[in-house]
Amino acid sequence: MKKSLIVCLVGLLVIPGFLLSFSSQVYAEDYPSKDIRLIIGGKPGGGFDTYSRAIGRYMKKYLPEGVNLITENRPGAGHKIAITMVYNSEPDGYTIGMPMMPGLYFPQMFEEQKYDMTKVTWLVTILKDPRVLAIAPNSKFKTLKDLQQAESVSVAIVGFSSETGVILANEKLGINAKYISGHKNSKEAVLAALRGDADAVGFTFGSLRKFLAKKQLIPVAVMGSDKRIPAISDVPTLTELGQADLNEMLGTYRVLAGPPNLPADRTKYLRDAIWKTLNDPEFLAWSKEAKRPVEPLDGEATAKALEPVMKGFADYKEILKKYVK
Amino acid sequence: MFDADVFWVTLKIMLNVRGILILLSGTVIGMIFGAIPGLSGVTAMVVLIPMTFGMDPVTAMLLLGAAYGAATYGGAVPAILINTPGEPPNAATVLDGFPMSQRGKSGTALGAAATASTLGGFIGLIVTFCFIPLLAKFVMAFSYPEFFMMTFFGLSIIAVLGEGTLLKGLAAGGFGILLSCVGYDPMTSELRYTFGIEYLWDGIEVVPALFGLLAIGEVMDLLVKKKPIADLKGGPLKGAGVWSGVIATLKNSFLVTRCSGIGTIIGAIPGVGGTVAGFISYMHAKQTCRNNENFGKGDVRGVIASEAANDAKEGGALLPTLAFGIPGSAGMAVFLGALTLHGIDTGQDIFIANLDVVYMLLISMLGCHIVAAIIGLSLADKMALLTKIRPVLFAPILFLVCLIGSFALRNSVGDVIVTLLFGLLGYEMRKFGFSRIALILGLLLGNMAEISFRQTLMTEAKLLGFFIRPISLILFLLILASVILPFIQSYRRRRFNEK
Numbered sequence: 001m002k003k004s005l006i007v008c009l010v011g012l013l014v015i016p017g018f019l020l021s022f023s024s025q026v027y028a029e030d031y032p033s034k035d036i037r038l039i040i041g042g043k044p045g046g047g048f049d050t051y052s053r054a055i056g057r058y059m060k061k062y063l064p065e066g067v068n069l070i071t072e073n074r075p076g077a078g079h080k081i082a083i084t085m086v087y088n089s090e091p092d093g094y095t096i097g098m099p100m101m102p103g104l105y106f107p108q109m110f111e112e113q114k115y116d117m118t119k120v121t122w123l124v125t126i127l128k129d130p131r132v133l134a135i136a137p138n139s140k141f142k143t144l145k146d147l148q149q150a151e152s153v154s155v156a157i158v159g160f161s162s163e164t165g166v167i168l169a170n171e172k173l174g175i176n177a178k179y180i181s182g183h184k185n186s187k188e189a190v191l192a193a194l195r196g197d198a199d200a201v202g203f204t205f206g207s208l209r210k211f212l213a214k215k216q217l218i219p220v221a222v223m224g225s226d227k228r229i230p231a232i233s234d235v236p237t238l239t240e241l242g243q244a245d246l247n248e249m250l251g252t253y254r255v256l257a258g259p260p261n262l263p264a265d266r267t268k269y270l271r272d273a274i275w276k277t278l279n280d281p282e283f284l285a286w287s288k289e290a291k292r293p294v295e296p297l298d299g300e301a302t303a304k305a306l307e308p309v310m311k312g313f314a315d316y317k318e319i320l321k322k323y324v325k
Numbered sequence: 326m327f328d329a330d331v332f333w334v335t336l337k338i339m340l341n342v343r344g345i346l347i348l349l350s351g352t353v354i355g356m357i358f359g360a361i362p363g364l365s366g367v368t369a370m371v372v373l374i375p376m377t378f379g380m381d382p383v384t385a386m387l388l389l390g391a392a393y394g395a396a397t398y399g400g401a402v403p404a405i406l407i408n409t410p411g412e413p414p415n416a417a418t419v420l421d422g423f424p425m426s427q428r429g430k431s432g433t434a435l436g437a438a439a440t441a442s443t444l445g446g447f448i449g450l451i452v453t454f455c456f457i458p459l460l461a462k463f464v465m466a467f468s469y470p471e472f473f474m475m476t477f478f479g480l481s482i483i484a485v486l487g488e489g490t491l492l493k494g495l496a497a498g499g500f501g502i503l504l505s506c507v508g509y510d511p512m513t514s515e516l517r518y519t520f521g522i523e524y525l526w527d528g529i530e531v532v533p534a535l536f537g538l539l540a541i542g543e544v545m546d547l548l549v550k551k552k553p554i555a556d557l558k559g560g561p562l563k564g565a566g567v568w569s570g571v572i573a574t575l576k577n578s579f580l581v582t583r584c585s586g587i588g589t590i591i592g593a594i595p596g597v598g599g600t601v602a603g604f605i606s607y608m609h610a611k612q613t614c615r616n617n618e619n620f621g622k623g624d625v626r627g628v629i630a631s632e633a634a635n636d637a638k639e640g641g642a643l644l645p646t647l648a649f650g651i652p653g654s655a656g657m658a659v660f661l662g663a664l665t666l667h668g669i670d671t672g673q674d675i676f677i678a679n680l681d682v683v684y685m686l687l688i689s690m691l692g693c694h695i696v697a698a699i700i701g702l703s704l705a706d707k708m709a710l711l712t713k714i715r716p717v718l719f720a721p722i723l724f725l726v727c728l729i730g731s732f733a734l735r736n737s738v739g740d741v742i743v744t745l746l747f748g749l750l751g752y753e754m755r756k757f758g759f760s761r762i763a764l765i766l767g768l769l770l771g772n773m774a775e776i777s778f779r780q781t782l783m784t785e786a787k788l789l790g791f792f793i794r795p796i797s798l799i800l801f802l803l804i805l806a807s808v809i810l811p812f813i814q815s816y817r818r819r820r821f822n823e824k
Contacts, residue, residue: 044368076526081526160514178783179783181512182779
C-alpha cells in the first residue's frame with residue numbers, strides 16, 4: 001500500500017515538470033520562421049476570439065509559407081493574465097496580444113501590475129468602439145435630463161474596472177448613479193435592465209446594437225465617438241453635451257500589441273502584415289457577413305491615440321479612487 | 326405559431342444521405358468530446374464552427390446542434406464509470422452512477438442515463454418550443470433574489486446528501502464555499518486569499534478541482550486497494566443490464582417528466598446555470614421517491630433524475646438565447662456566435678425571419694438524442710468492461726487522461742497542479758468520510774450565491790428583496806421544507822418504532 005502511494009507522489013512531482021519542459025525557446029535568423037502566437041484574454045467563441053481567429057485565417061496570405069498566426073486563449077483576471085504573458089515574453093516578434101484598452105490601464109493607476117500599458121508596442125487598432133449610455137424602457141426615466149435630475153439612478157455594470165469610463169462619464173454629467181456590479185458579461189447586465197432591476201446601462205455600441213435596433217433600450221448619449229452613430233443619429237455625443245475632453249478618452253479600443261522593446265524591423269513587419277490583412281477584401285467580406293466591424297488605425301496612429309487617453313484617465317484618479325478603493 | 330410547411334421542408338434537408346451523415350458525425354463528435362474529461366460540448370462546437378463556413382445556416386445548425394446535444398449524454402459516461410463527470414452539469418450523476426458501477430451495475434446505469442437523457446432532452450425541447458411566449462414572460466420574473474434562492478436550493482442539498490454524517494457534509498460544503506471566495510471579489514475586483522500567487526487571481530477553477538477530487542482521488546484509492554472498480558462478489562459482470570436500465574427509466578416515467586420540467590425551467594433562466602439543475606432534481610427525486618434509503622449508494626433513480634434534468638436544461642437554455650439573444654448557458658453563447666457568423670439575428674424576429682433555422686435546431690437536437698441513445702445503448706456493455714480492468718493497468722491511464730484534460734482546459738500548468746492537490750485532498754476526504762460532492766457544491770455554487778446575494782443588497786429593496794417577491798419567497802419556503810421535512814420524518818419514524 002505504501003509503495004503505491006509513493007508511486008502516486010512521484011507521479012505528482014514528475015508530470016508537471018514534464019509539461020513545463022515543453023516550453024523551450026528557439027531563435028531563428030529569418031523572421032518570421034515559425035508560428036506567431038496571439039495570446040488573447042477572451043474565451044473560445046467570444047468577441048476577442050472571433051476577431052483573432054479571423055485575422056489568423058486571412059493573414060496566412062501575408063506571411064511566409066509554413067508560418068501561421070495562432071490564437072491562444074488564456075482567459076482570466078479580466079484579460080490581465082493574457083497581457084502579463086505578452087508583456088513579459090521575449091520581444092522576438094513571436095508573441096503578440098490583443099489587450100482591451102483602456103480597461104487594462106485602470107488597474108495600473110491604482111496598484112503596481114506586472115505590465116505597463118504605456119510601454120507596450122502598439123501594432124494596430126482593429127476597431128474603436130464607442131460606448132452608449134442607454135435607459136431601460138420600463139424605467140421611470142426617459143431622457144438624459146431625467147437621469148441628471150434624479151435623486152439616484154441604478155446602473156447595471158460588469159465590474160468597476162471594466163466600466164471605469166461610464167463611471168467617469170456619469171460623474172461628469174452629474175448623474176447620481178448607484179451601481180449593481182457582478183454581472184458575468186454585458187448581456188447579463190442588459191437583461192437586468194430589461195427586467196427592470198436597473199435603470200440604465202453603458203456598454204459599447206457593438207454589444208448594444210441589437211437591443212437598440214429593436215428599441216429595447218433607449219440611447220441617450222454616445223461616448224467616445226467624434227461623430228454621431230448613423231444607426232442612432234438622434235443621440236448626441238459627449239462633445240455636444242459639453243464634455244469634449246472626456247469624449248476623447250472614452251470608447252473601447254480593440255488593438256493588437258507586442259511586448260515592449262520589440263525590434264523596429266520586426267515591429268514594421270508585423271504592422272505591415274496585419275495592416276494588409278485588415279484591408280484584405282476577403283477579410284472585409286467576412287467582417288461584413290459576421291457583423292464584426294473593422295475600422296483600422298495603423299500602429300503609430302494607435303500609439304498616438306492611446307497616449308492622451310491614458311494620461312487623461314490618470315488626471316481623474318482622485319474621482320475614480322472611491323469606486324476602485 | 327407552428328408552421329408545418331417550413332417544418333417539413335427543414336426535415337427533408339436532414340432526411341437524405343448528406344443530412345444523416347452530418348447528423349451522425351455531429352453526434353459522434355459531440356459524444357466523444359463530452360466523454361473526454363476536459364473537453365465539452367462547447368469545445369466541440371468551437372472546433373466545428375470553422376467547418377460550417379462553407380455550409381448554409383440550416384445545415385450548420387444541424388451539425389452544431391447535434392454535436393452540442395450529444396455532448397451532455399457523453400458527459401454521463403465517465404461520471405458513471407470512473408467517478409469523473411465529463412462536464413460539470415453531469416456532477417450529480419456521480420452520486421449514484423459511480424456506486425452502481427462499484428456494484429457491477431454500470432451497464433444498467435449507462436442504459437438508464439442514455440434513456441433518461443433522450444427523454445429529458447425531448448421534453449425540454451418540446452416544452453420550450455410550445456411555451457416560448459409564456460416562458461419568456463416567466464423568465465423575466467426571475468431576478469437577483471430568485472437567483473440566490475435557486476443557488477441556495479442547490480447548496481441545501483448538502484444537508485440531504487447522506488454520505489458521512491451531516492456535520493461532516495456541512496464542513497465539506499462550508500470549506501467549498503470558502504474556497505469559492507478565492508480570487509477577485511466579483512463585485513469590487515479586490516483580491517482575496519491569493520497569497521501573492523498569480524494563478525489564484527481568478528479563483529480556483531472548478532473543473533480541474535473536480536477532476537482532482539473525484540478522479541485522482543479514485544485513482545489513488547484503486548491503486549491502494551488493488552481491486553477493479555466493479556466489486557464482482559455477485560458473479561461475473563454481465564453485459565446485459567443495459568436493458569434493465571432502459572426499463573427502469575421507462576417505469577419511472579413520471580419522475581423523468583418532473584425532473585425534465587425542473588431542468589427546463591432552470592435552464593431557461595439565464596444566470597443560474599445548468600449545474601444546479603442536476604442537483605436540485607436529484608434532491609427532488611430523493612425526497613419524493615419511496616424507499617429512498619438507497620440514494621447515494623447506487624439507486625438508478627438518482628442517475629435518471631440527474632440525467633433527465635441535465636439534458637432538459639439545454640432545451641430550456643434555448644429560450645433566452647433565441648428570444649432575447651441572451652445565452653442561457655456557455656454552450657448557447659457559442660451558438661449565438663455561430664448564428665451571428667451565419668448572418669442570423671437573434672431575438673423574437675428569428676421566429677419569423679429564420680424559422681427554418683429554429684426548426685433545424687429543434688430537429689437536430691432531437692435527432693442527435695436518438696442517435697446518441699442508439700450508440701450509447703449498443704456500446705454500454707462494452708464500456709462497462711472498463712470497470713473490470715485491473716487497477717495497475719487502468720489507473721495510470723486514467724491518471725494521465727485527467728491531467729491532460731485539466732491542462733487542455735486553459736493550457737495552464739496551474740490547473741494541473743490544482744488537480745493534483747485536490748486529488749490528495751479527495752483521497753483523504755474519502756478515507757475520513759467527508760463528502761466530496763458537498764465540497765464541489767460549495768465551490769461551484771458559493772460564488773454564484775455570493776454574487777446574487779450582494780446584488781440583491783445593491784437594489785432598492787435591500788435584504789427585504791428576498792421576502793417581498795413572490796417567487797423568491799416560495800423558493801425560500803421550499804428550501805426550508807426540503808431541509809426540515811426529512812428530520813421530522815425520521816423523528817416520527819423513531820417515535821413510531823419506540824412505540
